Amino acid sequence: MTYGGKKLFLALSWFAFFIVLSIIILSIYLVTPRFAELHRRLPLLLWVLAGIVILAVGGGLLLISITALTGFDVLYPHGGEPITMRVLFPVVLTLGQLFGFGKDRLRDAFVDTNNALLWAQRKRFSAGKVLILLPHCLQHHDCEWRITFDIANCKRCGKCDIAALAEVADRYGIEVRVATGGTLARKVVSDFKPTIIVAVACGRDLSAGIIDSHPIPVFGIPNIRPNGPCFDTKVEVERVEEVLRELLFEPVRQSQLAEAPIRTKTGSEKTQGNAVG
Numbered sequence: 001m002t003y004g005g006k007k008l009f010l011a012l013s014w015f016a017f018f019i020v021l022s023i024i025i026l027s028i029y030l031v032t033p034r035f036a037e038l039h040r041r042l043p044l045l046l047w048v049l050a051g052i053v054i055l056a057v058g059g060g061l062l063l064i065s066i067t068a069l070t071g072f073d074v075l076y077p078h079g080g081e082p083i084t085m086r087v088l089f090p091v092v093l094t095l096g097q098l099f100g101f102g103k104d105r106l107r108d109a110f111v112d113t114n115n116a117l118l119w120a121q122r123k124r125f126s127a128g129k130v131l132i133l134l135p136h137c138l139q140h141h142d143c144e145w146r147i148t149f150d151i152a153n154c155k156r157c158g159k160c161d162i163a164a165l166a167e168v169a170d171r172y173g174i175e176v177r178v179a180t181g182g183t184l185a186r187k188v189v190s191d192f193k194p195t196i197i198v199a200v201a202c203g204r205d206l207s208a209g210i211i212d213s214h215p216i217p218v219f220g221i222p223n224i225r226p227n228g229p230c231f232d233t234k235v236e237v238e239r240v241e242e243v244l245r246e247l248l249f250e251p252v253r254q255s256q257l258a259e260a261p262i263r264t265k266t267g268s269e270k271t272q273g274n275a276v277g
């Protein structure tokens, strides 16, 4: 898997860190004479406190960077990185725009970094209740079937990617829901209480969902928008399946997939070869 935007996100995060670091050092340097007048040990105490904060933040960012870039999980086990990412996101969004990067690119970069961290940590998560969350704009615009309440209503005609996604969900026995917006998506998450979410959406909705769903890990897969935003969008179904395979610790080769039984909503089983239609 590749996550191109993570380098941009991490570069901006480090830049923001060094700006804050410079401000802290300059501020302490300027107030040191005044503090020394109050007590001769006060400047030393100030430097020590600043050093602890800088080491904690810089150390956390270093661990996030190593994990995201190498895929090797060196993150602290208490799960502090989502909080760090939540703090970093608005900082990077503001700083990135000052450098001329568009909001969409910065949001995608955040999602990429989040995915890279989750990917490195995936063996830590419980795959007991995986939820696939899809946006309504994936459904073909003239489809008459109501899939927001139950994706089983999809007739799998193949005009949009919902058919292939429903089949993937059946094959792995995973719950899949279609949400028409952020409010419904939050309700689905709150009702279903998943242990991990695989979400398909645009960068804006994914970044908001990743932050809102904390502490539930959200693996974000950006949709493809050949017809503009929110209209007949598409998704790389293979990528969704690749993520599920890894999350469920079920490495399945393509040849095996072809013969793998599909568990339908009605409980009957059929093979992939006769699934469509």
Ligand code: SF4
Binding pocket: 139, 140, 143, 144, 145, 147, 153, 154, 155, 156, 157, 158, 159, 160, 161, 162, 163
């Ligand atoms: S695949 Fe399903 S959701 Fe898409 S157009 Fe056909 S019936 Fe509608």
